[in-house]
Amino acid sequence: MHVIPSWSLPALTGSKFDLANVSHKIDALASGPMSLFDYIGGQFDRSVNWRDVEWLAREWNGPLAIKGVMTPEDARRSIASGATGVMVSNHGGRQLDGTPAPIDQIAAVRDAIGGAPDVICDGGIRRGADIVKALALGATACSIGRPYLYGLAAGGEAGVDRVLTLLTEEFERTMTLAGVNDIAALAPRHVRVNRT
Secondary structure, three states: OOOOOHHHHHHHHOOOOOOOOOOOOOOHHHHOOOOHHHHHHOOOOOOOOHHHHHHHHHHHOOOOEEEEEOOHHHHHHHHHOOOOEEEEEOHHHOOOOOOOOHHHOHHHHHHHHOOOOEEEEEOOOOOHHHHHHHHHOOOOEEEOOHHHHHHHHHHHHHHHHHHHHHHHHHHHHHHHHOOOOOHHHOOHHHOOOOOO
């Protein structure tokens, strides 16, 4: 017997449903046109704080990663507040184009929180070699956004499959050329940091 979660029924039947995380907000566009920058800026809740993370961690009682961490201090605070991992992300550099690249923050974040919590490099992953570099610097995993979307836009599901295949092949080739046959053997010595 297959059980369908009740929350999915409105989507399956075409009925109106609310997105609980935003339904309490007044439609910002109801008062007339506005710039995309203003609209997005109005969607952020600036009242969220570390006590909210602590509450969420207690309520959820499962794996919890805080996205947008770029400093060792925020990484330590995330873990102290109950997160099991952090996503090192500058949100694609969309809002602040002068922020460091996530990969440049991985080693310091890993040093700050030790070996147990997950450190996910979120952003800047375009090739399999980027994944190798992130893992060598201390990441547990990498997220991809743009490559996935590029593949989707270019070829639908087949395009996404092709992107994943290319990333896998490039990853494996980079590991081979680096003389490493086990992900656990990757270390910072496998990455040369350009300090120009």
